[in-house]
Amino acid sequence: MSLGRVSAGLLFAVSMALSACQGNTVTVLNAAGATFPYPIYSKWFDEYHRLHPNVQINYQSIGSGGGIRQLLDGTVDFGASDGPMTDQQLADAPVRILHFPTVLGADVPSYNLPGVTAELKFTPQVLAGIFLGKITRWNDPAIAGANPGAGLPAEDIVVIHRSDGSGTTYIWTDYLSKVSDEWRTRVGQGTSVNWPVGLGGKGNEGVAGLVKQTPFSLGYVELVYALQNNMAYGSVQNSAGVFLKATLESVSAAAASVAASMPEDFRVSVTNPAGAAAYPIASFTWLLVPTRIEDAAKRAVVKDFLAWMLTAGQQYCEPLAYAKLPQEVVARETQAIALIQ
Amino acid sequence: MSLRTGWRKSLNVVMLTLTGVCAVFTVSVLFFILGYLVYNGGKSLNWAFFTQLPAPVGEPGGGMANAIVGSAKLLFLAAVVGVPFGLLGGLYLAEFGGRTVPFIVRYMADLLNGVPSIVIGIFAYAVIVLQARHFSTFAGGLALGFMMIPIVLRSTEEFLRAVPRPMREGAMALGASKWKMIVSVVVPAASRGIVTAILLALARVAGETAPLLFTAFGNRFWSPGWMQPTASLPVMIYTYAVGPYEDWHQQAWAAGLVLLALVLVTNVAVRLIVSRGMSAQRS
């Protein structure tokens, strides 16, 4: 029994010591939400912690749906989502929620095709057909037509989508709803939809993981996940008929078309925009910040972080293949920070 | 006649071998798991793993120091909740109870034991996290504690009941009150078994992931105090294993090895102590 007592006492002492180490001067904020911008957010919060060692912003990437839900439940201090909150959700919120665009990213169709070295081109009809379950094989004439000589195998396409509530899904289904009437009526858009086919992965991380591990698979992920994991991704035909890969230029071009006419609450969709240089499946991603924050220390941190994010923080975007915010948007957001009380 | 006997004898041998193969196969799975984890996890186990915080997503390096400490804190809380309720409840069942109440308590404990761990996590979320509007180590530790209670309760009862009557009656004959008898004779006699049961229960909840998903949540940094979310080994293993980064996979193997080593060492040590204790008692 004394051995038990000694070890219990030891454990107690150790944990007390450890929790005392951090002290009461650390301001901790908890945030949760989108996996789409997780690489840049984790970089930002890490850097911010380095600059302000007594501030910890703990961000958990549980999907945009999770971010919205936890924000509404009040268990996190702010949320993040790439699918803007609906009017109903905003009405359900205990306080007014502001959307703060942070970066621009893109959904890319990433695939795992052993033996195929050419970069594939996807038309909107092909993407809709694959995700509706109507195009089932890689060597389908629709795909082969856009990719002559690519040597597409006669294998089944393993479709991979999100299993959790996702802003990345919102962007993807938003695009598909715009380019395919059948998709719009049969499935619709949202953070969580009734997928006709496919395997589900949790988070962008899960989808990327599945695509990497499953030959002949196709899934949609945020650009940086495909880049960081050396995964092949295709170009998509935009509304002007041009096949474009997601790059900083093409994504910025997509945002430029709406930057001037951005609505006041910053909720806007930039999928399938006009313009020959615009990538069709791009999107802003937002931090969801309540306008009323009771704790003075937390409020100060949030406002300071947002200001930092809009200025110094933007320099971290491009190395991670996210496009910076257009200048007009930055200016409007800087004004909006004052709304946080 | 001898043909039939020959058939029966060969059947006997065949079945003996087959069932033996089943047993050996099952055991070899254990060694396979262990071997694979040692091989894959051992490769990635380094000093950084034990001392550093996780690196930003996509950047290689970093470690799971906060997850290891987080798991320790969670287990501590689980013990604080699970042990008193299980111990004292088991004491009641073994020493004081009549017919009805102990029957109901045992039934409820078995029920609680059979509840899937994800449901316990959901319950803890609804009752603790939503009310406090905060994910926390506290909520996670409580969820694990709820899972410990039935295990400790039943084991305590069993070991207390196993204390022989002569010991009890001897104490009573010397004039001790019931309570004194329990505290000074019965509990010490059963203590070895009870401690091992507690350690086994701790080892069991140390590996639980599902209850922590909605309670302790997760944390990329150190978790100060008890009321903030915290990283934990099982949740990190899950997160890293389903992710795409090769670096994450390596760390998941290493964490798996650490977790498995912890669980297995506890189990082996505890069982050896019990068996040695039992044989000591008999002699």
Add this chain to the structure above:
Amino acid sequence: MATAHTTVDSGSFPRVRGWLRRLRSGDEIARLVTLLFALSVILLTLFLVQRLWDESLLARQAFGWTFLFSRVWDPVAGQFGALPFVYGTLLTSLLGLIVAVPLGLGAAIFLAELAPRRISDGLTFLIDLLAAVPSVIYGLLGIFIVVPLMRTVIQPALGQTLGFLPLFQGPAYGIGFLTGGVVLAVMIVPFIISVSREVLLAVPVDQREAALALGATRWEATWKAVMPYARAGLLGSVFLALARALGETMAVTMVIGNNPNISASLFAPGYSIAAVLANEFSEATGDLYLSALMELALVLFLVTFILNGLARILIVLTARRGSGMAQV
């Protein structure tokens, strides 16, 4: 109120005097305190059930019994049905049992009846260790070892040989019902072995010895005398393992494919109740969505509750038959 303490009574209110004496000596306080802790276990469990019941009210009112039979799980349209998850849970658990029960029973027979004592003890020790391995580690091994094995070797082989059956048709993802079932099988085998072994050991020696005295081989004695006697308890061990498999979360979530889909093919991806709870619970926006998930949790709870109850009864029946021991 039975106590072991005998009271030497004198006076007109022996029971009250006895109670006062116990109170003063601390017995009554000890009894009350420990009773309190024991009762709190009851309270905790009842509270848990009550919460599940309350939170699922919205969904129960909206869908009624059709919830259990509806195939649609559409958060956008607000339509929720449990059938894909019930199907996936049952199918993977059944597959797990099909693999684990013969293996487990065989091993249990060996350990209880046929092996020498020391080998039996040593092997049982190791198998108990297998039962202690955490679920997430099975999931880890599932993703990186079982899934590729399934995808590259086993599923193509099954497809080629047994592909005429709808069970083995379709592309070999590696992830899916079959993989989930196999991983579950590995996880529940130790439970089947340890409980079955206990049950078999509880069968009175006379049964086996009578058979042996009549000239049976050891196997015949086991198969024809011991096992029929222990039938109820062995069934109980299967039920216990099934209950464990139904509630298994992490390992299954990592290999089942997360697609609420009902398919005859074992190669197809699917979903289980525990897996959908793990994936979608923290983000279900909207009261109906959350309530539907709570109702799923309630369904899972009730099923494991019934199975566990049945299992206990069966095991106790065998034990009682054997030696009059009351508790398991």
